[in-house]
Amino acid sequence: MNHFTIFASKNDLDDMHAKIADVFAKGFAIEKQDSGYLLKSKGLFKKCRCSMNILTEDMNPDYFAKNIPGMMGYYDTIPFKDEQLKERVMIQIAVLNTVIAIEMDRAMTDEHMQLFTRLLTRIGGIGFLPDGTLLDQNGSVIVYPNGESGPSDFRPHACTRKINTHEVASAQGEVRKNKTIAFLTEREIPYAASLPQLSPLENLHFKSQEDIARRAVALLIVIQFACDVAQNGDIEGSREFFTDMLHKYKVQPFLTEQERLFLGAQHPSTQEAVNISWQYEAYWTLIWALGMVEELDFPEDVCDCEYAIQAVSSCETFEQFYQQTIMRSKEEILDEADKIYRLHWACVDSRINGQTAPLALNESVVMERRRGLFWMIGYQDEEWDTISMDT
Structure with a gap:
């Protein structure tokens, strides 16, 4: 040596x-x-x-x-x-x-x-x-x-x-940031070292296991209605069926305001329906956090929609669905939130420079995963429909 x-x-x-x-x-x-x-x-x-x-x-x-x-x-x-x-x-x-x-x-x-x-x-x-x-x-x-x-x-x-600088706002946050950068570096994905840390665990307001589970079921149901709208299906029949489903699973209070307006609109927007349909990817992060998805694969492909539906449709009640969930640790969820945050920067950087996203990253998948993960960690206490997508 x-x-x-x-x-x-x-x-x-x-x-x-x-x-x-x-x-x-x-x-x-x-x-x-x-x-x-x-x-x-x-x-x-x-x-x-x-x-x-x-x-x-x-x-x-x-x-x-x-x-x-x-x-x-x-x-x-x-x-x-x-x-x-x-x-x-x-x-x-x-x-x-x-x-x-x-x-x-x-x-x-x-x-x-x-x-x-x-x-x-x-x-x-x-x-x-x-x-x-x-x-x-x-x-x-x-x-x-x-x-x-x-x-x-x-x-x-x-x-x-190092203690007093803004860059190292918390040692925990710096560790998490550098682990993500190591993940990106290994895959030769560009990153911005200046992109700040996410807040440490103690400064975040994580959603509870039950809140995540109820939000997941409500979201899946409204996504199904949105898919019918996007495909020019029977709007009134679909609306009635999925409203009944919301009541059956007792999750109507967990719709967002925009989702309520969409569900009740006489002529729901096709574009809004498409936007909501993409939230399958946000829903996927919710059931991942609930232990129903083994891991979040690299965000290049869309999730398994058939499995996503089965996770709820195989259960007769919300209680039956909830009993199947095993909540992941806050640390694991925050690690994924940090990762998707920096992957989103890579997507935006590629797009504004007229380049293809690295490793076939799908920006729509990344954005919706970010919505779900940031909502769960309580990032800046933002609501589901207004999760910040800044990079």
């Missing part, structure tokens, strides 16, 4: 030279270079050279925009035995803004590692070994690449600059 990397969260580098000199001046000649330092051993024997490349978020924004999400994605895939430790590691990575990349011209000895660990302690960061092992500031292992916890009692540290 001839590489060792120190990551840190620091307000500035004013004391960096003094810290390096304190650790290495006795055994190495230290030369300041544009990108960091070059260290040359002073001894006649076992001569070696060591370069220290120093990068900061201020001076190297592209590096951090690419590599911090990548690092986040890497540790997200490690099967941590301790989920709380994983959360602390992800929070730490989210607030890193300084990197000291150390490379030697020969294999590192135990003596070299002791020196690098001393520097790590002086700087107060975390150490990264080439195999993925993470060290705390004292050189104790935080986590091994197989997910096993080390002896370190690790707690994340953030400098005041």
